[in-house]
Amino acid sequence: MNARTRLLAALGFTALAAIIEAWGGWRAHSLALLSDAAHVCMDAFALAVALLVAVGAQRGATARQTFGYGRLEILGALANGVILLSATVFIIIEAVHRFGAPVQPGGPLMATIAAMGLSVNVLVAVLLRTEQKHNLNVAAALYHVMGDALGALAVIVGGVVIAYTGSAWIDPALSLFVAGIIILGITRVLRDCAHILLESVPQSMNVAEIDAQMSAIDGVVEVHDLHVWTIGTRSYALAAHVLLNDRRLSEATAISDALEKLLRERYGIGHVTLQFECETCEPDQRIICTQLAR
Ligand SMILES: [Zn+2]
Ligand SMILES: [Zn+2]
Incomplete structure (x- = not known):
């Protein structure tokens, strides 16, 4: 199976699990299970975005999208974060409400459905395991799915405890726990999105070091107006003014080759x-550019 088929299969199983968990949560009157369904929905959405990016990356640049579709990923992740954040607000309000007016959930159904959710987690983790070394998106999705298993496990244990003790408060308490897991996931995703939308220097790079490396190339006097940013996952761009000592154009070509080789191979x-x-x-020619403080 190739990466795309695996992603598609993972998406199918995850979407199915979300539907069954939502149905089970409604039937068992369990807010915890409904919260987990929202969580699994978020995962399905993230997998769909990863799939979209895999397809989009192959399409490459077009006449209108000269950078290609790398940023689709950011757009998708942002939409996912905003939708899930509103779902979390709903979960918290409903949980507080249920602490005051307890609803008795069906423990056995709750535990059974959550166990099904957990097995889907394991299945998806196995599906994505071999691909994660090659693809950052898949690695992120896998990391997330493993974290999710914790939420499903908590709901299973909660369902069993409710079945034996009949303590209704466990259900809203668990839903708050699941909401916490969702918020942690969203925070990480939104932080990465903001980083890319703010055109920040990629986290793996140090702009002062890049400047020093470029300036060290023979014939380069100095570098200014240096910008480095992320277009999409593992797709980076750099723009800079390079001051050379006066020389022939053919010599400048060799310098540009050396600079491009350095930037491509090292960064x-x-x-x-x-x-x-x-x-x-x-200075007035670079009013909108910022020169790096030395
Ligand atoms: Zn998740
Ligand atoms: Zn300049």
């Missing part, structure tokens, strides 16, 4: 735009 930056200068540009 994995595939999209490099360099502007060669033989005099530093005037």
Whole structure:
């Protein structure tokens, strides 16, 4: 099975689990199970986005999307985060309400459905395990799915305890626990999205170090207006002004080759735009650019 087939299978199982958990939560009057269904829904959405990105990445750039569709991933993750955050607010309000006016959930049904959810977690983890080394998206999805198993496990134990003791308060308490897991997941995703939308320097890179490496290349006097940003997962871009000592154009080509080789091989930056200068540009020419403090 290739990565895309595995993702598609994982998406199918996860979506099915979300539907069954939602049905079970409604039938068993269990808010905890409904919360877990919302959580599994989030995972299905994330897997759908990962699949979309895998398809989009193959399409490459078009006449209108000159950077390709790498940012679809960010758009999808952002939508997922906002939708799930509203679901979490609903869960918390309903949980508080149920502490005051307890609803007796059906423990056995709760535990059975959550056990089904847990087995889907394990199945999806196995499906994605072999791919995670090659693909960051899949690795993130897998990491998430393993964290989810904790939520499902808590609902199973809760269902069994409710079946034996009849303590209704366990259900809203568990739903708050599941809401906590969802919020942790969303926070991580939204932080990564903000990082990319703010055009931040990729976390694995240090712009001062890149500047030093570029300036160390023979013929380069200095580098300014240096920008490094992320387009999509593992797709980075760099733009810079490079001051050279006066030389022939053919010599400048060798320098540009050396710079591109350095940036591609050492930092994995595939999209490099360099502007060669033989005099530093005037400050008023770079009003909107920020020069790196040295
Ligand atoms: Zn999850
Ligand atoms: Zn310049």
